[in-house]
Amino acid sequence: MAVRKRLTAADWTTAALDALTEGGVAAVAVEPIAARLGTTKGSFYWHFSNRDALLEAALLRWERVNTEEIIALLDADPDPHSRLRHLMTLALGHPDDRPGDHVMLALQASANHPLVAPVLARVTRRRLDYITELFTASGLPHDQARRRSLLAYTAFLGHAHLATTSPELVPMGADRHDYVDSVVATLTRA
Template identity: 65%
Template structure:
């Protein structure tokens, strides 16, 4: 009999995040995730007390990888204009495949769910504040920096929706860098 790999809470959390990206919170179901991992529900209960605990772990993973880790990555760029460009490029998937936009869109229909709402609010606030600080560092007054952060964030969300609903209409592949440059030029124009 083959030896099965011992699953960790992280394995379950990653699988739940993938399910979330595919089908929203309804897809975070123990039995289908167990089947995708080649295990039983018993393994799940070894690591989590409930489906909600798994959903919370998946949301924390999404927040860490799609907000905290992305901010840490772009912070390595010392030039603010290039940092802003890097942030938009990463968010739109240029060169790095992140499931974040798919998760974000999948969560929109559940934005009022008691586990989802505070996470979306916290992440949105953090992202907008980070963007506003970037625009302020580029020399824009606080109110204008905030407005530009909203425009940048809605450009990201709009691109994600367009790429999801009508993939052929959204810039991708070799066209994406020129699109990112155009968006950055628009966002930083005086």
């Protein structure tokens, strides 16, 4: 008889994020996720009090990994222009390199959900504020930096949607490098 691996809360949140990516918030359901993990609902209740607690943990993990950890990675570079270019390189990459984008797009469909709405608002605000800081540190006045951060973020959202729905249209290789250069040049042009 095979020994079953003891699941952690992180295993459950990873599976919840996978389910969310594939089927939206409604797909974050205990029984199907338990089946996917090859376990019972009892394992779930060891870590979470209910489905909403799992969804909340998954959302918080997505926020941490796909916003705060990326910002921390970028902040290791002292040059704001270099950070902006690195950010755009990450943001305009292939969707398979950024599973968090799939989660974000799935969350957009449930933007009014009481657990999703505050997380999406917080993530969007944090990202826009960070990009604004990059433009301001690069020498732009705050109002102009804010407008450009909005342009950069909406370009990212559009790119993420295109990369998910029509990945064959997303520039790759040298074309991707040139595309990122073009986007950064457009965003930083005086």
